[in-house]
Amino acid sequence: VAEKQYLITPGPTPVPPEVAAAIAQPVVHHRSPDFKALLSDVLAGLQRVFATQNPVLLMTASGTAAMESAVVNLLGRGERAVVASAGNFGERWAAIAEAHEVEVVHLRGEWGERLDPDTIATAVGGCGARVVFVTHSETSTGVVNDVQAIAAALRPAGAMLVVDAVSSLGGIPLMTDLWGVDVVVAGSQKALMTPPGLAFASISERARAAAAGGGQGRFYLDWEAGLRAQEKGQTAFTPAVGLVQGLAAALELIERRGIDRIWAHNRRLAQAAREGVRALGLELFSPDDDSSAMVTAVRMPDGLDGQEVYARLRDRYHVVLAGGQGPLRGQIMRIGHMGDMDEFAIVTALAGLGLALHELGYGGASPGAGAARAVEVFASAEAP
């Protein structure tokens, strides 16, 4: 009769108790010195996680708004941009840009494929676009794109690279300055272990300069107004102060754990999840490599509706995984590895999946085979 819920999705992720407690603290006035000190700590902590010396703009919004901020600050109507996509969140870049009358050169790959840096560079050379939009971790498929290689391929042409890292930042390596990424957008609710409601954009000098002299009509999402307010220790508009308090606690946890150890931890969880999935006799949809460590996407067996598996897991076992999006709806199941996730979350996800599949008539393997295999993987290598 217990109803404890296990949220093992690629976001929102479970919030650690320290973060929940920080959020429940009394509201601090956003124009007070207390908030100024808090904001300054948080922005410095974000710069470390973004691996950048560039300012990181904090917005009270979903990650999509941070994506939109890049479009409206960098591109005027009728200006040309390249979007390279192979999944639901890559499609969103194109939809946002088109909503703002940007002329989009859209390089669409198959869902589940990795973006090809040379193809992007060639397209940019061919059309003369000044801005390129890509997704780092394509949460809809589990694929992590090679942002470092894409940035390197774009360097000769001088186009600006904007990366959606909403579901990757803090969970896998993303070296903004070292790789030369102009704009990285992210959200609070994935590897940053804070509830949804805050979004971020790190903004390079040349991106800021381009925005100051260009883009199109915007107010709430205007970078210059936001950055100037932050330079005075404020936000341009009333921020979600409680979530900022929570984020401060989360960033402290990340620093204490160490970002390198977190990356290694997530890789380990991904590896165990994937071996467990195979032990259940299932096929992986996402690539099984070290870099794609944010989410594992699993093909559902022929004749079984993924949405039914999802509902059974949720309603009977209170284990919440993520189903497929768009054309993959019903086809796959996704297990998240980022944020405050540990070995037992992976074991639970695999145990739940084994139980639900078994109840729905799947006979490809014993229901406990996935959980058992994950435990063996964890036993075979020390935790980072």
Add this chain to the structure above:
Amino acid sequence: VAEKQYLITPGPTPVPPEVAAAIAQPVVHHRSPDFKALLSDVLAGLQRVFATQNPVLLMTASGTAAMESAVVNLLGRGERAVVASAGNFGERWAAIAEAHEVEVVHLRGEWGERLDPDTIATAVGGCGARVVFVTHSETSTGVVNDVQAIAAALRPAGAMLVVDAVSSLGGIPLMTDLWGVDVVVAGSQKALMTPPGLAFASISERARAAAAGGGQGRFYLDWEAGLRAQEKGQTAFTPAVGLVQGLAAALELIERRGIDRIWAHNRRLAQAAREGVRALGLELFSPDDDSSAMVTAVRMPDGLDGQEVYARLRDRYHVVLAGGQGPLRGQIMRIGHMGDMDEFAIVTALAGLGLALHELGYGGASPGAGAARAVEVFASAEAP
């Protein structure tokens, strides 16, 4: 040595413990049936507070973004709109509209004055604008504008009325449907007693129709996409689920207390604050009437810098009031009455103000005169 903080500003307002506890609950996945039920409750509760049958769109953002949503959904570039303002937040309507290349006919009143309905109607008749933007409670001055009269004056011309009720909704009467207001925008952090981070817009049928066929480029703030998602029990983008949980608790408190009683309570607090201010020998900046019950603005005595009084109150007594904005900076002090504020908050604000003024050399009255007078006002009439 105690450091308990007293937040007696016109927002953000203190969060009741029930709301803080709700926010600290584990994160619910925003595509789950649990969230669907929560969202449906919250949207129904908001409709009751908005006094409307129109849908209320929930956005994860500051109130400013909800204001901007009205501009970009209703007005194309080059289209004409009337903004009537007499304070900082009225100015914001004009700034947002101008950022989006709307042709603004700006009726600017003196800060501290009330908007004149006939002047607005005449201007609309003269310029043929389809949309009018006004502020309900102008937090920067304490003035509450007569939205009912403005709506009535606009009716013959058929222009749509958009009202910024960020700092008034739930605290003073605002009968959206009865008065015929097309769009009301509001935020979570004032009378709704929830931390900042959620914003709302109630949208009339004709406003929705106008938006569907017009406006300009938008994505995150697109009304139609948001309303369609809500009709399916979802939000278009990952919402601040924790704040939605908190808002549900706050709406429950409001229903339990009764909205009429809350309005009467706020009027009573305003009355006591104003009599207390006069007993301190100070002048009111905001009008002393029953409708302007959200905030009391007080002129600082000649020769005293309001910012110094503000800092003294905050640093020595941990009482946070609000100073003046824009041209009123240093000239006034503002005491909030909305949200989870009670008699003792007003006594505390007046006691703190008396102490701080006394320490800064003010000799116009005994430092306890304001608190004493407020207590007498409370004694003279029963609580609603």
